[in-house]
Amino acid sequence: MSDTTAGTAEPGHTIETVPVTRLGNGHTLELTVHRVVGARPGPTLVAFGGIHGDEAMGPEEVRRLVSSVDPAELSGTLVAVPVANPYAYDAMSRFTPQDGLNLNRIFPGDPGGSVTEQLAAALAEIMLQGDHFIDFHSSGLYSTVEYSYLMDDGREMATSFGAPLLYHHAPYEGTSNAWAIKNGISSTVCELGGGGQLTDAFLAKAVRQGRNMLKALGMLDGEPETLVERQTVMTELVTLRPTKGGAMLSHFTPDRLGEVIKGGTVLGQVVDPYTFDVVEELVAPFDSNILVLTREGYTRTTPGDYGFMVGNAGTTTTVAELFGR
Numbered sequence: 001m002s003d004t005t006a007g008t009a010e011p012g013h014t015i016e017t018v019p020v021t022r023l024g025n026g027h028t029l030e031l032t033v034h035r036v037v038g039a040r041p042g043p044t045l046v047a048f049g050g051i052h053g054d055e056a057m058g059p060e061e062v063r064r065l066v067s068s069v070d071p072a073e074l075s076g077t078l079v080a081v082p083v084a085n086p087y088a089y090d091a092m093s094r095f096t097p098q099d100g101l102n103l104n105r106i107f108p109g110d111p112g113g114s115v116t117e118q119l120a121a122a123l124a125e126i127m128l129q130g131d132h133f134i135d136f137h138s139s140g141l142y143s144t145v146e147y148s149y150l151m152d153d154g155r156e157m158a159t160s161f162g163a164p165l166l167y168h169h170a171p172y173e174g175t176s177n178a179w180a181i182k183n184g185i186s187s188t189v190c191e192l193g194g195g196g197q198l199t200d201a202f203l204a205k206a207v208r209q210g211r212n213m214l215k216a217l218g219m220l221d222g223e224p225e226t227l228v229e230r231q232t233v234m235t236e237l238v239t240l241r242p243t244k245g246g247a248m249l250s251h252f253t254p255d256r257l258g259e260v261i262k263g264g265t266v267l268g269q270v271v272d273p274y275t276f277d278v279v280e281e282l283v284a285p286f287d288s289n290i291l292v293l294t295r296e297g298y299t300r301t302t303p304g305d306y307g308f309m310v311g312n313a314g315t316t317t318t319v320a321e322l323f324g325r
């Protein structure tokens, strides 16, 4: 934790590399860390992208947001790791190729452990520089998503980031977010875009919403705007995963994210590309469902993949209700 870093460094945008380990191929695995030091003192926000290497929107969202910030307009410091798992990013994989681990389930890692464990340890250390933390995720290669995590101590971040859907829950063990909470760092996780679907719109949102959050944190001048009329807080969220691979035919294209859907509605079908038979249907499970993650009309799928995500529309609340005002 640090409160005021400006004053100890000259205002400007610098790039550092943090060595993590030496790989068997002779390459040094290192993290590239951007540091934007503002002209005025203020808090430190740490931002990560690409903890999951198949979520290529995150690195680009971080790149565009960081590039949009002029040190002259900034109070405090922005510390950003645009690609938190470089080998997973290169392989377009959720898991690190060297050890098959999910980086976002093993925080705070182990500096004496495997590649992913060492990466997590280095990232966990970088996070401790922050007063606030945001993790940029997206959907993977074939689906798209839009919601943010609402944590008890990250309320201001989640509301000012302005996603129309928020998910309130205890963080999963081993996530960067859980590590933030353990260390008193207020945090949110944004799930924005993915799968090459509505890409420009989601990238624009990352910058607009991210800058609005910087205003709320006192890092950019101006009052934060209310970006959406209503933020719905979900308390139940499920992932519908196909158990069979093949052609996924989605009945709900990404322009319908956030839509409320009646229980029992078929969200998509898995079609066997060899025989053309419908081998599976994915059905909205709650009486009333909010569409959180979906796919283009046709995408390829594999067993256990992200098919759809829906929230229970019957158990939603609002930020004001949740926090008692």
Ligand SMILES: [Zn+2]
Pocket: 051, 052, 055, 137, 138
């Ligand atoms: Zn992710």
